């Protein structure tokens with residue numbers, strides 16, 4: 001399976017990643033990606049980028065050497081009521097939004113409470129990607145998650161970094177298999193992302209592709225298996241309005 005875009009990548013603006021956006025773009029071009037997305041951490045996580053950084057994305061070109069450049073954010077869930085570090089002005093400016101749970105910023109609840117929290121977040125039509133819901137520290141009911149994601153047209157992320165030998169998320173492989181099982185059952189779309197914290201990892205989908213193959217997961221549900229799949233994950237922003 002060929003994958004055409006990588007929307008979950010970090011730059012030095014996340015302060016625990018090590019490449020600039022330009023270095024990431026160069027790596028994405030070398031990999032032949034159709035589109036590259038930057039999604040630095042929002043401001044409530046230690047060292048996250050400030051709000052103005054996200055609001056000024058109009059300064060970033062929409063295309064470089066024929067590759068589309070999309071500017072997004074990885075938003076943090078702050079509590080089990082679904083509070084997030086996402087302002088209205090950011091929502092208007094961002095081409096795409098990934099929302100993720102990061103411990104210890106979020107104190108996880110029970111499986112049911114965590115699932116309810118994700119379900120509440122998915123009601124916002126501009127939130128189209130749930131990032132790495134694959135960590136047993138934030139237990140999830142995958143049947144309910146996949147069912148509600150389908151209903152709200154939210155895309156669940158298959159995060160390549162979670163599956164690497166150095167990945168720190170607990171039981172990621174088992175959780176991802178479970179997520180894929182229910183995504184297939186309900187026809188829920190998924191997106192494969194690298195979650196790169198260094199430029200050489202941009203467009204690296206190695207482990208994600210292996211698990212998709214093992215699970216025999218239908219290609220038509222993987223949004224980045226064709227360029228047109230971007231329509232399921234991007235929003236109308238100042239930048240995207242004239243982009244396609």
Ligand SMILES: [Zn+2]
Pocket residue numbers: 074100102131132
């Ligand atoms: Zn994350």
Ligand SMILES: [Zn+2]
Pocket residue numbers: 008010074195
């Ligand atoms: Zn990330």
